[in-house]
Structure formats: C-alpha cells, structure tokens
Amino acid sequence: MSGIGTGYDLSTGTFSPDGRVFQTDYAQKAVDNSGTVVGIRCKDGVVLGAEKLIISKMLEQHSNRRTFPADRHAGMAVAGVAADGRSVVSRAMAEANQYKSIYGEAIPGHVLAERLGSFMHLFNLYGGYRPYGVSALLATYGKEGPQLYLVEPSGVTYRYFGTAVGKGRQGAKNEIEKLKLGEMSCREGIQAVAKILHQVHDEEKGFEMELAWVCEESGRHFQRVPQQLADEAEAAAKAALEAEDMDD
Amino acid sequence: MLHRPTSHSAAIGPGPVPSLANPGPALEQQPRHAPQAPSCGSEAFCVDPQALSSSHPRQHTQYPYVTGTSVLGITFKDGVLLACDTLGAYGSTKRYKSFDRLRKVNDVCMVGASGELSDFQYIMRLLEELSDDDFCMDDGHHLKPAEVHSYLTRVLYNRRNKMDPLWNSLVVGGFHSGKPFLGTVGMIGTSYTDAHLATGFGNHLARPLMREKHHPDMSEEEAVALMHECLKVCYYRDKNSINKFQLAKVTKDGVSISEPFALETNWGFKLFQNPAANAVGTW
Amino acid sequence: MATALPVRAQVPAAGQATKQHASWSPYDDNGGTVVAVAGDDYCIVAASTRMSTGYSILTRNKSKILRLNPKCVVASAGMQADMETLHKMLHSRHVTYQFNHRRPMSCPATAQLLSNTLYYKRFFPYYTFNLCAGLDDEGRGAVYTYDAIGSYERVGYGCQGSGKELIQPVLDNQLKAASPLVLPQQQWLSSLPLEQAVDLVKGAFVSAGERDIYTGDDVEILIITKDGIRTDSLQLKRD
Numbered sequence: 029m030s031g032i033g034t035g036y037d038l039s040t041g042t043f044s045p046d047g048r049v050f051q052t053d054y055a056q057k058a059v060d061n062s063g064t065v066v067g068i069r070c071k072d073g074v075v076l077g078a079e080k081l082i083i084s085k086m087l088e089q090h091s092n093r094r095t096f097p098a099d100r101h102a103g104m105a106v107a108g109v110a111a112d113g114r115s116v117v118s119r120a121m122a123e124a125n126q127y128k129s130i131y132g133e134a135i136p137g138h139v140l141a142e143r144l145g146s147f148m149h150l151f152n153l154y155g156g157y158r159p160y161g162v163s164a165l166l167a168t169y170g171k172e173g174p175q176l177y178l179v180e181p182s183g184v185t186y187r188y189f190g191t192a193v194g195k196g197r198q199g200a201k202n203e204i205e206k207l208k209l210g211e212m213s214c215r216e217g218i219q220a221v222a223k224i225l226h227q228v229h230d231e232e233k234g235f236e237m238e239l240a241w242v243c244e245e246s247g248r249h250f251q252r253v254p255q256q257l258a259d260e261a262e263a264a265a266k267a268a269l270e271a272e273d274m275d276d
Numbered sequence: 277m278l279h280r281p282t283s284h285s286a287a288i289g290p291g292p293v294p295s296l297a298n299p300g301p302a303l304e305q306q307p308r309h310a311p312q313a314p315s316c317g318s319e320a321f322c323v324d325p326q327a328l329s330s331s332h333p334r335q336h337t338q339y340p341y342v343t344g345t346s347v348l349g350i351t352f353k354d355g356v357l358l359a360c361d362t363l364g365a366y367g368s369t370k371r372y373k374s375f376d377r378l379r380k381v382n383d384v385c386m387v388g389a390s391g392e393l394s395d396f397q398y399i400m401r402l403l404e405e406l407s408d409d410d411f412c413m414d415d416g417h418h419l420k421p422a423e424v425h426s427y428l429t430r431v432l433y434n435r436r437n438k439m440d441p442l443w444n445s446l447v448v449g450g451f452h453s454g455k456p457f458l459g460t461v462g463m464i465g466t467s468y469t470d471a472h473l474a475t476g477f478g479n480h481l482a483r484p485l486m487r488e489k490h491h492p493d494m495s496e497e498e499a500v501a502l503m504h505e506c507l508k509v510c511y512y513r514d515k516n517s518i519n520k521f522q523l524a525k526v527t528k529d530g531v532s533i534s535e536p537f538a539l540e541t542n543w544g545f546k547l548f549q550n551p552a553a554n555a556v557g558t559w
Numbered sequence: 560m561a562t563a564l565p566v567r568a569q570v571p572a573a574g575q576a577t578k579q580h581a582s583w584s585p586y587d588d589n590g591g592t593v594v595a596v597a598g599d600d601y602c603i604v605a606a607s608t609r610m611s612t613g614y615s616i617l618t619r620n621k622s623k624i625l626r627l628n629p630k631c632v633v634a635s636a637g638m639q640a641d642m643e644t645l646h647k648m649l650h651s652r653h654v655t656y657q658f659n660h661r662r663p664m665s666c667p668a669t670a671q672l673l674s675n676t677l678y679y680k681r682f683f684p685y686y687t688f689n690l691c692a693g694l695d696d697e698g699r700g701a702v703y704t705y706d707a708i709g710s711y712e713r714v715g716y717g718c719q720g721s722g723k724e725l726i727q728p729v730l731d732n733q734l735k736a737a738s739p740l741v742l743p744q745q746q747w748l749s750s751l752p753l754e755q756a757v758d759l760v761k762g763a764f765v766s767a768g769e770r771d772i773y774t775g776d777d778v779e780i781l782i783i784t785k786d787g788i789r790t791d792s793l794q795l796k797r798d
Contacts, residue, residue: 097412465640470618
C-alpha cells in the first residue's frame with residue numbers, strides 16, 4: 029500500500045492522486061486477515077461455513093457467532109470485525125422486516141443484497157465515518173431459488189456460485205472451482221465446505237467450524253446445520269483429507 | 277438484544293449512521309424520546325407526533341367496517357380448541373366468506389379474532405414481527421402463550437388510551453410446559469383467562485352450554501363435540517354468522533388449524549317455524 | 560351484532576335521526592366488591608372474584624387483589640383493564656423501591672404512592688376504586704380508602720365497588736366507627752377478635768351477593784398478621 033504516510037489515508041473523504049480511497053482498502057484488509065468464510069450454492073440450497081479461530085482455551089464452545097439469520101429465508105456469514113458484522117446483520121434484519129411490512133412477502137435476495145450494499149457504501153462517503161470492516165456472505169432461498177451474495181466494505185455486491193473471504197480465501201476459491209456445484213446437494217455441500225475449511229486452515233491453534241444453510245431440508249429456513257450433521261461432515265472431511273495425504 | 281435501526285419505524289432513533297442511511301424525509305423528524313423506545317414490537321405504542329401537533333381534532337376509528345363474529349375457545353385434557361366461522365361481514369352484508377380468523381403465532385400459540393378484521397391483520401403483523409425476531413435471535417427462545425396474551429393486552433389498552441382503539445376481541449389459545457392456556461382481550465384492554473371463553477354474542481349463546489358441559493379433563497373428542505354444539509347454537513341465533521367454520525387445536529404437538537367445514541343443521545324445530553307460538557303479542 | 564364487547568347501542572329517540580353506529584367508550588364497569596377491616600394486630604382484605612360487563616358474566620375467577628409484600632396489599636374494583644394496569648404499575652414501582660431501599664415498601668408509603676399514581680391520571684382517570692390495606696410500622700392493621708382520582712384517608716375499615724352501598728352500612732353498624740368530629744379523638748380500629756371479624760366480612764359478602772348482581776361466585780379473603788398472609792375463601796351464589 030504505497031499510500032501509507034502520504035496523508036491520503038486519513039479519511040474516506042479524500043481520494044489519493046492515483047484514485048484510491050485508502051480507508052476502504054484498509055477495511056478490506058481487516059477482512060482479509062479474518063478467519064476464512066466460505067459460501068457455496070448447491071442445487072437445493074446454499075451452505076455457509078466459517079472458520080472461527082480459537083483465541084483462548086477458556087472460550088466457551090459455540091461462542092463468537094459468525095453466522096446469523098436475517099429473516100426466515102435469509103442469513104449471513106460475516107468475515108472481518110465481528111462487532112461490525114453484527115451491526116450489518118441487524119441492518120439486514122431491519123431491512124427484511126421493513127420489506128415484509130410493506131409488501132407482505134419475504135424480501136428477495138437481490139433486493140436485500142443491494143440494500144446492504146448501499147448501506148455499507150454510505151460509510152465510504154463521509155470524512156466522519158469509517159467503512160465497515162466486514163465482508164458479508166448472504167444466503168437466501170426465496171421465490172427466485174437459492175442464491176449467494178457477497179457484500180464488501182466498499183459496498184460492491186456480487187452474486188456467486190461459490191466464493192470465500194478471509195485469510196484462506198485464495199486456496200478456498202481454488203478448491204471451490206473444482207466442485208461441481210450444479211450437481212451437488214447441500215448434504216454433500218456441508219462436507220465440501222468442511223473439507224475446504226480444514227484444508228486452508230494453517231495455524232497451530234485449532235479452530236471451530238460454524239456451518240449454516242438454507243435449503244430444502246431446512247424447510248427453506250436459514251439455520252445452523254444441526255450439530256450431528258455438522259459433526260459427521262467434519263469427521264468425513266478430516267478422513268478424506270487424511271486419505272489424500274496418504275496418497276501423496 | 278441488538279439495537280435494530282429499522283428503516284421505517286419512527287420508534288427507532290437515528291443511531292450512529294449517516295443520515296442518508298435512513299431513507300425518506302419522514303424519518304428526519306423522529307421523536308426525541310426515540311432511543312428509549314423498545315427496539316421491536318413497539319410501533320403499536322408509539323404516538324405519531326404529527327397527530328398531536330395538528331390544529332384540528334384527529335379522526336379516530338369511530339366504528340368497525342368489516343367484522344367477524346364470535347370466537348369460541350375451550351381447554352381440554354391435553355390442549356386448547358378455538359373455533360369460529362369464516363365470515364367477514366360488511367355491516368350485514370356477507371362480504372368475505374372465507375376469511376381466516378384463526379391464526380397461528382408460533383408452535384405453542386394461536387390467536388382468534390372477532391371485530392374489525394383489518395385491525396386483526398395489523399395485530400397479526402405485529403405478532404409476526406415478534407416471532408420473526410425470535411427466529412433471528414436464534415437462541416431457541418420464543419413467546420409463550422401467556423406472554424402473547426399479555427402483549428396483546430398492552431397493545432389494545434394503549435390504543436384505547438389514545439382514544440384510537442383496535443376494534444377487536446381476541447382469544448389466545450396455547451399449550452406450554454404441559455398446561456393449556458386460554459385467555460381473551462377486549463378492545464379496551466379487558467383481559468382474563470378461563471377454562472372456556474367466547475367473545476361477543478358467543479358469551480351469551482355458547483358460554484351457558486360450556487358452563488354446563490365443560491370440564492377441564494375432557495378428552496379431545498368430547499371437546500370437539502361440545503365445540504360443534506356451541507358453533508351450531510351460535511349459527512342458529514347469530515344472523516351475522518355463516519355455516520362455514522374452522523376449528524383450531526393446540527397441543528404438545530403444535531398448532532393445527534382445520535380446513536373450513538359445515539355443520540348439519542335442523543331448521544324444523546317448531547319454534548323456528550313459528551317463533552311467536554308461545555309468546556303471543558311480543559314478537 | 561358482530562362487534563366486540565363493550566359497545567353501547569344507541570336507541571334513537573323518536574323524531575331524531577337514526578344513529579348508524581355503536582358509540583365507543585374507553586370505560587367499562589366490570590363490577591365487584593372489595594372490603595378491608597383493620598384490627599389491633601391484623602388486617603382482613605376480601606374481594607369478590609366475579610368479573611362482569613353489563614348483564615353478562617365474563618369470568619367467575621378473577622382476583623382483584625395485588626399482593627405487594629407480606630404486610631401490604633392493594634384491592635381494586637371497577638374497570639378490570641385499568642385495575643390490571645394500575646396493579647402492574649404498583650408492582651413495578653415496588654420492585655424498584657426494593658432495589659433502592661433493600662426492604663419492602665411499608666403500607667403507609669404504598670398508600671401515598673397509590674394516591675400519587677391515581678392523581679397522575681387526574682384528567683383521564685383510572686376507573687378503579689381502591690383499598691390499600693396491611694399492617695403499619697407499629698404492627699397495627701391499616702386500611703386506606705380512595706376515590707378514583709387519588710384522594711385518600713386512613714380508616715378502620717372500608718368497602719369499595721359495586722356492593723359498597725350494601726356492605727358499608729353493615730360495617731358502620733357493627734364496627735361503630737366513631738365520628739372523626741368527636742373530641743377527644745376516638746379509637747377507630749375495630750376491637751373485634753380476628754375470627755369474629757372474618758365472620759363479619761363473610762356475612763357482609765353473603766348479604767351483598769344476595770342483592771348485587773355484580774357480587775358473586777367466590778370471595779378471596781386474605782388475613783394479614785405479623786406472621787404473614789393467610790388465605791381463606793368463601794363460596795357465594797353463582798346466579
């Protein structure tokens with residue numbers, strides 16, 4: 029980042045001479061340093077998975093949530109500053125709630141993603157604010173079928189078949205590209221996600237995996253993958269990885 | 277719980293977001309007390325500041341338009357039954373003939389409504405919002421029947437305090453921790469629980485039957501039979517009712533609301549054919 | 560007639576334009592009678608449990624008594640929705656009082672609080688008729704009687720609600736309240752033994768239940784002594 033020390037990185041209110049808003053780039057950095065978050069769209073739903081680094085041995089299991097419902101049919105996994113993530117999620121809940129109160133039906137995925145994009149974009153416009161240090165993967169299953177979106181700190185919004193953010197994103201994306209997402213069920217998907225998260229995890233400290241999905245099996249409700257299924261997927265993923273290691 | 281800056285609700289203060297994050301000019305003038313307001317389900321309690329500042333008197337709901345008639349409720353050994361017809365009447369016109377007046381709130385609770393049906397739909401929207409919030413909190417907690425009943429009591433009472441009543445009598449049926457719950461709320465906030473209830477005309481027509489035949493440990497079959505009898509009596513005497521009913525049940529297995537059904541009636545009773553036979557000079 | 564409960568149909572007078580719709584009132588009288596009798600070392604509080612509107616009974620089993628602590632209760636007749644709200648308000652005020660003072664609120668303090676709470680709504684009053692009863696700081700029975708907007712007075716016994724015209728004279732006769740005008744001031748606590756006083760209250764309710772349609776079903780009786788609150792009940796006619 030060549031801008032450091034040049035004075036153009038002090039606020040989002042100023043461009044650098046070569047056309048960057050450094051605060052926005054720094055926010056993206058906060059995301060890039062976070063635990064990996066993976067999302068894939070399978071044929072019958074969307075699976076989200078988060079790698080939660082264990083910051084202390086005394087930490088309670090399942091604490092530091094990374095996946096959150098935003099409505100019955102929509103939920104998010106956030107990478108980056110956890111507190112910022114919760115703020116974005118609460119905005120998503122509010123938007124979903126407001127849409128339903130006006131139109132009487134669930135907010136479509138693309139509307140929610142765009143609204144969150146505009147919301148996060150606002151924080152890139154004013155000197156007094158800082159951008160959200162969060163990339164949010166948004167999984168929805170409405171009338172338009174299962175969909176996966178990514179909202180970045182700059183406010184840009186993408187729709188993906190599968191993507192990853194955070195520390196291990198590069199490796200994870202490579203692995204996702206190898207998957208046949210169009211033929212994969214969510215049951216298979218959770219195992220694939222579990223495998224990818226284990227593959228890209230490269231720290232001595234352990235991590236806890238958080239899996240959530242919205243699919244036919246969950247009645248098109250966004251929910252954490254039932255503990256038993258998640259455990260099975262994780263065990264199968266570990267076994268598959270070990271088998272691959274043996275081959276090498 | 278997380279503070280939720282809903283974009284439409286004036287109850288929610290601006291918070292630390294750029295002003296543009298709150299869409300629409302209406303949100304520029306938010307009430308000063310806003311941050312103290314609860315962050316969900318609070319709309320019903322909020323006074324529109326413009327209504328207070330305007331010079332001419334505010335026009336409140338003076339009378340209902342589309343109404344539903346009595347809702348009946350009884351407890352039985354392992355649950356609660358609610359029943360009513362499916363009519364939405366516009367005065368004495370049978371305007372909507374398949375209106376669902378029994379609605380599920382969550383797995384342990386349901387609500388039935390008589391009175392103004394648009395007000396009921398508004399009330400259901402409030403309850404849905406609360407149970408959506410419960411879903412999003414994702415901690416396994418949900419509203420219990422007694423809490424729903426208490427909430428509705430506060431909503432209706434607050435609106436009567438503003439001289440702008442929600443024109444309903446509601447019945448709340450639920451089953452939680454092994455016990456049936458049956459409560460009602462009237463449009464000025466009058467609320468009570470009992471082993472059997474009826475709103476409106478039902479209090480005159482069905483309650484006497486219930487008092488005679490109801491006992492708390494009756495079986496589901498007995499309860500359904502009693503309910504059918506009560507519905508039939510209400511249908512015979514209440515001109516704003518139709519022979520198309522729904523029966524809702526809540527037990528430990530959750531809430532189920534039946535498809536509409538009709539009851540067999542007999543109009544051949546002597547007094548139906550000549551009501552004045554034994555009352556010369558009155559009818 | 561598809562409308563909700565407290566709708567008063569207007570009967571058009573001859574020659575007047577017919578009024579099309581039911582009028583609406585924010586008030587309703589749900590009836591019921593509450594009685595309290597103070598003794599030297601006890602206080603009896605009793606309330607009927609019938610709840611009515613017009614000529615209909617809504618429920619036969621609705622308590623009208625709020626138990627704040629073992630030495631103080633509030634009993635209210637009148638409109639049930641206002642009663643419920645008032646009781647909720649007093650309850651929450653009592654809880655915060657305990658957080659601040661680390662002890663329950665005394666009966667005289669509750670009495671003043673109730674008065675303030677009622678007067679706060681002076682221009683849109685709670686339609687409730689209250690008695691605050693319990694033991695005072697010296698352990699003597701205390702009864703406070705109110706009007707709907709908060710003026711109150713400590714008395715030796717009191718009666719409020721739909722049956723008060725029937726019961727108050729009986730209590731006056733049996734408990735012989737000395738006029739506050741008599742000098743030197745007279746003892747105004749009843750000197751009846753507890754059991755006799757309970758019988759008197761029960762007898763009064765039986766009589767009121769005979770003539771007042773809003774008093775019936777059951778009577779909830781609380782007997783407050785230094786050892787705590789004991790409950791008793793009395794069945795009235797259900798007609």
